[in-house]
Amino acid sequence: MHTTIGEFILDRLKAIGITEIIGVPGDFNLSFLEQISQSEGIRFIGACNELNAAYAADGYARQRGAGALLTTYGVGELSALNGIAGARAEHVPVVSLAGAPPQYATEFGWNLHHSLADGDYTNMLEAVAPFTEVATRLSPMNAVEEFDRALHTCLREKRPVHIQIPSDITHLSIEVPDAPFSTALPASDPERLEAAAARILERFAQATDPIILIDQDTDRHGFTAQFEALIAKAHIPYAQLSSGKAILSERGEHFLGTYNGAASTPGLQERIERSDFLITTNPRFIEVNSGSFTHNLSRATIINFGDQHANVAGEIFVGITTAELIDVLLERIPPASSSSASQAPASPAAVESFKPHPEAALCHERLWPQMVDFLREEDVVIAEAGTSNIGLGPQRLPQGVRYINSPIWGSIGFTLPALLGSQLAAADRRHILFIGDGSFQLTAQELSTILRQELNPIIVLINNKGYTIERYILGMEEEYNDIQDWSYNQLPQVFKADTTMESYSATTEGELAQALESIAASPHGAFLELHLPAADAPRGLHTFGPMTADFDYGPRGPRND
Structure with a gap:
């Protein structure tokens, strides 16, 4: 079977569920863009810049299982690199495509624009x-x-890949396989699969306090539904790292809370660390999800699931596809009985409905419970690094909420473009973004793409006149943590004069309650600007700021002058 290289690439992307490619046009990718415009079932979404496009492809991938990014050589690739690195850090499968100079020019080392004019066409690939x-x-x-x-590597390892496409080859015809592209992982070695399952079930039968500890890779490798089924069948209690927030229900009857070393939900650190059967999914502890490295998990009790291996208390089983292993466990694990459900937690207390104080000024202590009361089951909640993520962290979100943030990479400004990608990929779900004014100013122009695509998210902007998270680390009163105040809720009309997005502003709990009531009743998108004092912050930030300063600057740091 013959087709062009460009058509082959598009067929492969469509085969893995991608229907939008997000990027920025450039002369080296225009030939490929022509093929996208002529292809059915896939389209190009132009972003305002390559960094935003990379963030958007990341958000898209979190909904669809993979996302696609298109840039041009050199200037485009490097502009997108921060977003690509974030996808790597957060284990998000993004297919990054870059139009490259024509093949003959790279082979003969011609000096061209978008290069260093030294004939070197390896440096961009080496940088990425x-x-x-x-x-x-x-x-x-x-x-x-x-x-x-x-493509197989991207899907298997849940990491971004980068592919340069010379501008003069996309319309060339090549021979391609007749068989459709398969996304299935290889089958497990039968003996290793059986041995791993037997060993895990043996340890489970001996356990007195089994617990599942959730982190990002639970979601990335598709274990979520399987774990839900295990918990339902065997009544296994579960907890989460802050970097695995809301992957499993935070309101489920077996939910224990968030494990964060010494900063854990009260009583949880001891419970997790003395569990004699602790299931993990390749947790990656950094200072912000380990209580500043106060975690202490015993390898002798951990059953760790990677995507292609299992580590059972130090005994490593390779040659298996872990999803198959979990299916075997789910089939064989005994159902819970009233006598076997040892140390099962009581059902969490119901989340009380928030009662606003109409004249009270907005403050973080009461803001986040009020916002959680507004959320619905199955919403997509996107939380910017900083006050939004810290404020939402202790809140138990409704059943089925998908929570998107960047707890490891933490590049501010990520979430507005990620909102674009996520809503393109899951247009049927209500999206709510929480973002600070400082973060918003980094990627604000992508609001215009959201409006151009006629998406209808709810954008909640926390206006506290600068970088509050930085103020709590250092420089509470310093000018370097200030930013120019914008008329934020006028921006939808600035970017698109005939937009249907509705703008709101609130400084009191009563004004916020009225705005949320109007937003809930409207089919249109909303831009809600909340005004809070510059020095107000969620309770967690009062601890996080000084802890970060001590870690970053040491005992001779400026805080201790």
Whole structure:
């Protein structure tokens, strides 16, 4: 079977569920863009810049299982690199495509624009390579094998890949396989699968306090539904890292809370650390999800699931696909009985409905319970690093809420473009973004793309005149933590004069309650600006700020002058 290289790439992307490619046009990718415009079932979404496009592709991938980014050589690739690195840090499968100079020009080392004019066409791939699992350039001779290798790796490892496409090859015809692209992982070695299952079930039968500890890879590798089924069948209590927030229900009857070392939900650190059967999914502890490295998990009790291996208290089983292993466990694990459900937690207390004080000024202590009361089951909640994520962290979100943030990479400004990508990928779900004014100013122009695509999110902007999280680390009164105040809720009309997005502003709990009532009743998007004092912050930030300062600056740091 013959097709063009461009059509082959698009067919592969469609095969893994991608219907939008997000990026920025450039002369080296225009030929490929022509093919996108002529292809059914996939379209190009132009972002305002390449960094935002990378963030949007990340948000898209969290909904669809993979996202696609398109840039041009050099200036585009490097502009997107921060977003690609974030996808790497957060284990998000993004297929990054970059139009490259024509193949003959790179082979003969011609000096061209968007390069360093030194004839070196390896440097861009070398710059991107440390932040991707595959970084390669296609040619007519390797297009099929290289693209398929990159795509399989992206899906298997849950990491971004980067593929340069020379501008003069996309319309060339090549021979391609007749068989459709398969996203299935290889089958497990039968003996290793059986041995791993038997060993885990043996330890489970001996356990007195089994617990599942959730982190990002639970979601990334598709274990969520399987764990839900295990919990329902065997009544296994579960907890989460802050970096695994709301992957499983925070209102389920077996939910214990958030494990964060010494900063854990009260009583939880001891419970987790003395569990004799602790299921984990490759947790990655950094200072913000470990209570500043006060976590202490015993390897002798951990059953860790990677995507292609299991580590049972130090005994490592390879050659298995872990989803198959969990299916075997789910089939064989005994159902819970009243006598076997040891130490099962009581059902969490119901989340009380918030009662606003109409004349009270907004403050973080009461803001977040009021906002959680507004949320519905199955909403998509996107929380910017800083006050939004810290404020929402202790709140138990409704059943089925998908929570998107960037707890490891933490690049501020990520969430507005991520909102664009997420809503493109899941337009049927209500999206609510919580973002600070400082973060918003980094990527504000992507609001125009959200409006151009006629999406209808609810954007909640916390206006506290600057970088509150930085103020609590250092420089509470310093000018370097100030930013220019904008008329934020006028921006929808600035970016799109005929927009249907409705703007609101609130300084009191009563004004916020009225705004939320109007937003809930409207089919349109909303931009809600909340005014809070610059020095007000969620309770967690009062601890996080000084802890970060001590960690960053040491005992001779400026806080101790």
